[in-house]
Amino acid sequence: MLYREAGQFKTSYAADQAMLPILQDRIGILVILLVAFVGIPVFATDFFMGSIMIPFLVFALAAVGLNILTGYAGQLSLGTGAFMGVGAYSCYKITTLFPDTNIIIAILLSGVFSAIIGVIFGLPSLRIKGLYLAITTLAAQFFLEWCFIRIGWLYNYNDSGAIEVPQRKIFDIAVTGASATPMVRYLVIVSIVAVLSLVAANVLRGRIGRSWMMIRDMDIAAELMGIRPLYAKLSAFAFSSYYCGVAGALMVFMWLGSAEVEAFDINHSFLVLFMVIIGGMGSILGCFLGAAFIWVLPIVMRGLPSLMGLDILAATTEHITNIVIGVLIIFFLIVEPHGLARLWQIGKEKLRSWPFPYASS
Amino acid sequence: MTDISQTADAVESLDTQSDVDAPETLRYTEELLRVDNVSLSFGGVNAITDISFNIMKGEVRAIIGPNGAGKTSMLNVINGFYHPQKGVISFRGKPRRRMKPYKAAASGIARTFQNVALFKGMSTLDNIMSGRSLKMHRGFLWQVINIGPARNEEIEHRKRVEEIIDFLEIAHIRKQPVGKLPYGLQKRVELGRAMAMEPELLLLDEPMAGMNLEEKEDMSRFIIDLNTEFGTTIALIEHDMGVVMDLADRVVVLDYGKKIADGTPKAVQSSQEVIDAYLGVAR
Amino acid sequence: MKRNTLTLLAAGVIAASSWIPVAQAEDSMYMPSMTYRTGPFAGGGTPFADGYADYFNMLNERDGGINGVKIVVDECETAYNTQKGVECYESTKGNGALAYSPLSTGITLALIPKAPVDQIPVFSMGYGLSAAAAGEQFPWAFVYPASYWSQLSSILKYIDSNGGIEGKKIGFIYLDVGYGKEPIPLLDQLSESMGFSVAKFPVGVKEMQNQGSQWLNVRKERPDWMIMWGWGAMNPTAIKEAAKIRFPLDRFIGNWWAGSHSDLKAVGESGKGYLAANFSGIGQDFGAVQDILKYVVNEGKSKVGSPDDVGNVLYNRGMFNAVVLAEAIKVAQDTTGKTIIDGADMRDGLEAINLDQARLTELGLEGFTGDVQGSCSDHEGNGSIFIQQWSGSDWEKISDLIPPMTDVVRPMLEEAAESYVSDKPDWKGQACS
């Protein structure tokens, strides 16, 4: 009843082209932002912020990155983990080479490096497509992983071979390092993710975003409409890798605190891919839904047996979680390739036309 | 009878020449596109052999021929998707050998496809907006903040696109994803997308294939209006002879990758070689 | 009515996280167990987790806990994955966790900076960061009974006492991650002072079961001895490959994570002669192990696959991990006078640990390991190792206890600790007199 667009007439193209043309959606976003920036910091526990919200936001950002490349530009990538690694190692180098750099700037800057690496590994996409390209991203994954191990300079020749996050402060408040509270880290990360998501939504709605979708849907036609595949594909690689890189830097600096190369391995790439598939390819909202789903599901699964009074091995629930995610991936691919985001859309449509289910929009 | 054979002879004699002067004095005087002795082959199989013809500015030019005659390959050569092994193509007097499709688009050549090649994941509006890609220039940073120039540009082009939507009478499907539209409408959206590019030369690859009579009439009307009102030069491939006869100023006929006739619809229709080609006379 | 996703999600997650059992009841203490019974290293993780849990459960069954307080062991599956490990930590630390034993170098590195903040010690028994042995810089981390560097020095001493090491060539094959690379600085330093040369053979995690090239290189380099820092599927593959190129297996020494029953079971007879370092006793001939069998395993309260697995190398090591923790709890109880202690008390307990032979005998672990004695500055306890040999079907202890070269190792450990702390301005060490 409350979700109605009746009476909301658009009198200009500007209004019609707004990101959220329906008033109720704008109110919804406002509520979400209020919850994210005020509600959660005030009411949520450290565990909720530190172990659920922070990883969720990191993965959501990485999923946005992968979704730009795979969902919008149609280039399947299995190298997300490595691109996140480039971001993390760059950020580590920036913060240790120039200790006075503001940490937020260092994080945002680190994405630039992964964007550059992304472009380099995106070059083959000009000659090869589809599954072949997926394999070249696999080459990126393994080659970069090897670099993270073999190039000692990247981790300052630490004996442990791991990158350790140094402590950095902004206005005398610890933002990184062990003494940074989950609330501070959460607020930093949620701000970055909110801004970058807005940027992504803007770019995707405009000329550049459209050129990616053109390449995705019909690359030949796109070229015949004047899109230069070189620019379109490489800009998608760069933009996507930037997001993955920032997500990787945030992952290490705001969440884990230290990382070995395994934090960026192929399984990590798959994890982000699962989020995109289940969340919905070609949807920013889907990235958030998918990330929440994939990150939270195992936590819920772990809680379930004891809730039901069953004594099941921790490992067993792990296996079952794997199976459930696998089944869901296939289920979504068969039933709704646009994932949770599409289900959400359908739900909204139903709500719009309720109680007249056959009044089509 | 004599009448027919004479014109047929005229066509024949034309065919043997490599220059492509019009068989009759045309209303059109400026040559827009010129194809000279173009040959294209794929791994030894000849798709197009030594073809020459021209397209005058403002005319409707039809390319016809039986299946596999090389018509679509010809269009692909014109807009740079295939690169011919031999021959030269001149557009607006500028000759070129190899050209990237996006450069052809930039120089003012647009096209539609035999099997609808719309961007299936996008709405009608976005599909037609995509035709404006070449005309939009605001840089990445403006796109990022999406206020000011980038936004104004988007709105300005939206106005043009809405005009096209009105012209093609597809306002009701503006926001629907094109993948689920009926075939006839998809063809219309594709035409709209090509129109949005405001091309000088529009290549239409079987714009009416698979349409019923009513839809064909609509489409013909759009093509005529496009040609007369907007002055767009059109080259089209079509199988429906009735449509070709009504629309085209001149027709070029291909068979087995070779040009077998070129002239007014009437002249071509009566050419013995054309008739043979369509009936499949053994040669 | 339209709801927004995030609040829904938030509600669901809060509900989910509150299901995690909070075991801080009146008369029990909470001991998290980070396990990996899944993933590529499950073969090592599983027996370790069994031994760990069974010992605490045995104390609960036999003695009613420690000083009458039962220990609740709560497993959290990490799959040897750092992210999951950190998440396990964050989700359980609020339950009154006394100490964490991550059994993964990656997770240990992530937890070390968190430990002082949350006041919960990290006990990485014979793994993790070697530098954590320096108690001044790492008040909250412990690596009893020895750091990797101490272990390597003991292994080199063994080689030296078996035909001399000077002028020899030592091959070092290692898992190409932080864990495997840890001992390299010490190896390089000692090669100069002891006069041997080193050839290194890294094995990528993905290439664990595909070591053909590394062993071809070994054949090319012709080292006199081989030392292995391996884990999981890398170990049996390496031993098989060594046998294939006819490398004398009695000159091939694995570290203490490369010498378990599960490693050699896959190799069997062809691994005969292979050596490995160890610090925890083998077999069931210990009072404590017998009690575990009696009170836990035979009562069906263990997750162990078969009673025969009790007493295996990694089972006993997991058990020893629990022994040290239980002893620290007891020391803490005794010194504070409290029955229920917290993480800070636990830290003091760990630091004050003194497992000498007399105490080990009391615990039913006579001759199980060397003396482990901690102090404010010494968080590795000066433990010794022994060398064991695979007979083709079982491990046999073949050497006496070999103490490490503390004089060489200690300064290096302190130096490494300094460099770890150097870029952390707010890091809190402790002063030891």
Added chain:
Amino acid sequence: MELLNSIFVAPFVDMAAYPDFLIQVIWEGFVAGVLYSLIALGFVLIYKASGVFNFAQGIMVVFSALALVSLHEAGVPAWLAVVLAIGIMGVLAVSIERLVLRKLVNQHDAILLMATIGLTLILKGVGELIFGGEPKPMITEQLGLPTGSTDWEVFDGIVIFQHIDIAAAVIAVLMVMALGVFFSKTRIGRALRAVADDHQAALSVGISLHQIWAIVWFASGIVALVTGIMWGARSEVSFALEIIALKALAVLILGGFTSIPGAIVGGLLIGIGEKLFEVYWGALFGSGVEAWFAYVLALIFLLFRPQGLFGERIIERV
């Protein structure tokens, strides 16, 4: 100068100085290559017949081998365990066809690939649930596979041939021959080839696609089992094998997605190439180059010959 020397001169001097060692390196590469080829063969079978790029081939190798070993551990005689393991792969093939492939007909190939990634997760979960996560030794002797080794004294040195490696090569050859016969002589095999050439045409002459798909998945299940046995015998059976199987993807790029000879030649090229590269040039890069050699080789190869060694040139149409 020194660098050039270590790239262009020293390795070859090394090779010439110890030819016995060079032979050994090539042999080791050959055996690894045979196993890569076998995994790639499984991919090719499925891709040819159903256009599915089966990412799950690697986990199928682990799954089938684990099933075999676990059955034997449970007291089943070795021969029966093999039969039962084949049976399990058959059931698996039919269920995959019924529950997944049939529902995804005509989908974009990236969707199909992602579906097989989902399948990988399921098989991994089920496998660990049923058989446990611990690595298991392969029942080499019980299966009657040889274990010893033979020395070949040559060029003042020796080359060691493991019998199991020889057996792996022989079995691989036999299997390729068997598949060849199956494809050319049997009715089902001919139907299979028809499907590979043209789905629509095959359908119109009354070939059941569903049946064909189930059969190819079954066939690659058997290939997977054989691969698992061979690789398991070389080290052990564990889930870590799955990652190595990814190398077969690089093999496919070299050989082309649809060519069986391509899979074999590609596998051998990568197997031998990466061993030579690691042993003679690896030190220049600080070793461990095997982790990416195959993929980077494939990538470079792609830039020059996107259709693979034996693939046909792709002509794009609009």
